[in-house]
Amino acid sequence: MDLCVDGVDLQVATAGRGGDLAPIVFLHGFGSTKEDYADIVHQPGLAGRPFLAYDAPGFGETSCADLSKVSMPFLVSTARAVLDDLGVTRFHVVGHSMGGLTALLLAHEDPTRVLRFVNIEGNLAPEDCFLSRQIVTHAGEDFFDGLVERTRHAPSSSNALFAASLRHKARPGGVRGILESLVDLSDHGDLMSKFLSLPLPRMFMYGAQNSSLSYLTKLEANGVELAEIPRSGHFPMYANPVAMWDRIAAFLS
Template identity: 25%
Template sequence: MQLKHLFLFIVCSFFLSGCEDITNWAYEKGLAMEKNRAGLKDQILTTADGITWHILTSETSAEPIAEKEAVLLIHGFSADSSNWVRFANELEGDFFFIVPDLPGHGETTRNLDLTYTMSAQATRLLTLMDALQIQHFHVAGNSMGGAISLALAQQAPQRVLSIGLIDSAGLTRQTEGFKTILADSNSNPLIPHTAEQFQATLQWAMEEPPYLPSFVVDIMGKKKAANAAVAEKVWRDLLEDPGMMLEDKNVLPSIQIPTLVLWGREDRLLGVDNVGAFLEELPQSRAIVLDGIGHVPMAEAPGKSADAFRAFWREVRP
């Protein structure tokens, strides 16, 4: 779905006043509308490990959680739970979604003292699912979130019903273009330090970004820039993490869980050559490649992505 009609009233607010308070209010109101349309609500909770989480979960007024299969959706590096809202909107009512901001991201605990490895994040997510009293669940992750999904499957294979790898790290075969810019520049385009630099982040991440008013992009950029120091810490942890370099390590062949590999063919960060490598190493995997789509298919092509996962989750339903 297009966002333009949903943001009409906040665009009007923007033109009526240049006040920063008004634009921030409009941004929050527009995002709240999107969550509401997707049947998602905000929650804040602190788990036994001391992490204070911001999560989105499906509304449950119509029927109990137990009557729907649970799906844990994990965003990528320097992103947050909002990346999944349009995807969840396409599947509203079919599943019970748990969509957290990961530690180090969004409104969840963010500090320089935590370790942000795939294994550590997976352990925290299992603690979160325990707190929510959810024993079994599907998991799908984008980019870094895919590598965390694989770590979850290693730590708790008896709890994971299926895995979704969406332009996933784990093998982390970067494109030549992305490797070149990381080698030739002192800055990472995925870590904006100013609101203006966030434009470059979007260009690297998406081939077909959804429509967003310019003031929304500016606010998002300011939020990302404010978290730059923590994002740099997360990135340093990733560079040294074995969980990001699983190829030919005899780890993936041991994961006997149905897996869907979904990829955007135009991904500028993790090339489509990752798909064949995942299929070769994961015993119960199959793949779908979306033409004309970049690194974040669930945000760029939520309808196609949701259709793929709806069919997959129904097929592997226990």
């Protein structure tokens, strides 16, 4: 797709299929791509469901004329532009990490467009910046290479797998703007209130290794369905995709 977002020319790489039902829109996380969700076509519980996935600016096969303009607000503007260009008025959304925050901000702008929201460890509080806050704590070094190596040796499931492809999937020129704005929103964006106030069915999915997140009981008490994925950390699509897809299919059905 050829788009111009906030004065920046984009060629957005997409994957998807059509159909009569409202589509499922997938928004990938930092350092990932649309292929995180390509296996939807192999899920019996989602057979024939229309969907859309795309590479966010700064990642995968999408090209961006000015990576210095990429930030969380820019990613939200891009999502809105993609949906508008395709004529998608109502949709289900599944967002992971950075993509979960993108989905939250998009839904907060106009909740009438979103039917159901699966938030896979999208940022809701300062404690969620375990990776992104390194842009602050390790500011005085070759940040991108250091980020790859620190992630590779982190103990949680699938971190080494994620780190191995990070240099191929992420453009270094877009990293700082995304991570700095992500940390700022997590610290000051009142994200929890935004999520809890959405007038639509919501699921918060998390890996069992992250079951210590302090706000899980608050989410459940406010009507959010919790989905703990066993034998998984921050990346259930890598560590335990079968359980992830089963929970997504059940919720969206």
